[in-house]
Amino acid sequence: MATAAAKRQEAPAGAVKLDVGFAVLAKHGEDLPGDSVEVVREGSSLIVALADGLGSGVKANILSGLTAKLSVGMLRYKCGLDEVVDCLARTLPVCEVRKIAYSTFSVLQASESGEAYLAEYDNPPAFFGKGRELLPLDRSKRTVSGRTISEARFNLEPDSWVVMVSDGVIHAGLGNVWNLGWSWERVGQYLSRTVPAFATAQEAADDLAEVTRRLYQGKPGDDAAVVVIKSRQPRFLTMMVGLPKKRENDAQVVRYLMESPGKKVVCGGSTSQVVARELGRELTVNLASMKKGVPPTGFIDGIDLVAEGTLTLEKTLSYLKQGLPRSEFVYQADGASRLTSILLESDDILILLGSAINPAHQSPDLPVTLQLKPKMIEEISKILESLGKKVTVVRV
Template structure:
């Protein structure tokens, strides 16, 4: 299994502003991760526009194969220095990670990235050079499983000025707070939320500046494979099941007919659990979603359309795995697996079920409608999705 970097971020708006003057852009491909944090000059609408333009231009150019020199030259030409304050209209930090292990960092007038390894803050090798009149700091370093990284905007450095910290929270204290938290071995989302809550507290609930944190955690990728629907040709049943069983990571079957097909091909018995784990016998509020089933070698077996619909609803109304309720119904369990996984492969059988209603407007089977929505929700979260039709 390959190594990846999980990313989460959170922004605090300057008190009284509806828009944040910081912007984060994250793009992923199977081989490369790009993270850009930009801080626009000032606050409010203008700062938001400047930061957004900077981050979007940098990320899109790098994604198309441009080098950092070309990016900075473009930004310098597009967003020149403020003639009054002689400051760049937006500062930024750009992190590129190749194959989950080789990192390239570029920082322009922004707080340095914090790298924590083996519960110690690591000092990065930094070199300076000038591009289009801008002095940037560059660093190249290898990432290891279990590393944590933190990017922050200036709003974090200044948090607590005149209060708990006379001169502000400061980089060293932020790094110390991050190092102490890392000992809990939580994920990137939890790290980000912890630092964001502390920052807001230091500002007494009223941030004096836009403040953004990006938390990153290096770990082994989690894969999942979902088989749903029998193949259009029954001769492909064995192939579909073998693809699922031989796949790495978590294995899921969605669909009663699909589950029966898998049980037949595997020569196993399909056992239905008539109530969700943890649901009390005789409960007055049984789930409207059909029960899950058990099949050896498969982590989750659910009914098809209703379970997919429920999972799509969960993904629509929650952002991370931490937002899901503790329920153990089929839809919630499926959503939990999909949010946990980084790489998800869908094996979609194209057999037509005459009893399944089609979407009146789009003319597609409802199963396909829900699958498409689920995939879009997962792509929005930068997960790598692949689909195989049989």
């Protein structure tokens, strides 16, 4: 546990967490969207590309997908932007009829130190803000392989955000709600009100995509893509699952749980009783939170969630496998939904996995899942890591 604690305290001063979410809408009548988004994380670095293919349908999907993948892939392997644009210029020629590129793009490179670089080619300018204020970016333009590229270098601080969109968002509502479409200015005003209010970037991206769809009256007249990057302080979670192998370690583990930064979760009936005992606090049960297949939650002052162990973890794993957004769980009262919501909003997750054997789970008549708590924790960890979260499991 000491090693895990040390690693959590090594984050450099001023470091931020880069939370990314995106959504893509296909033009009405098309099976595939003509816009594409690619996201790559490597350590503390992030590369995001949004590409808009000319036209719509399969051809546009292929062109935008190729543009996004090439951009992210080359930048990932330390190629300069000039090389990327030159490669795209030679790979994706200009349309002979319309005299415009087969795909436009926006690329953001950022690190958790706060440094950010934005390059744009023929896409709507990205939105940048902090809190509820929309801020201007100091952009410069230069020509690369016959393409005019807009560039900006800036710093991301806690509560900063960047939103990249394709022109399908800007033109939403054209001829219906708005004569000339939603417009860049109106979109910016909307984002300055809503992005800071959402707990995650994905919720903000889903919201903007849904408003865009509604402005098209449910039948998008163009493909539309949205990428939201929120910069904030890392969110920590420490989760105690089961009891330590040695009873004499109960106090040490509970003390570590309480001294850890961020939210605290306790899973397991016996575990909850021991935590309450060590803290000298009352443990109460909320029967109103019970849901079919999920036992009720409890309450201990100072703990964000007190839940049953195996059945709650099994349901939580099922929810995570479905890939549903956090918004599906945030207002639910049952233990599995609350645990799923907390896991999805957290960035740095430490799981204190108890090694004590629960005699109640050793019966051969019980379902196999009740005997495989460590296996469920392993699967939950893998899913969370695939979502860009740092997960550390410590056996106690």
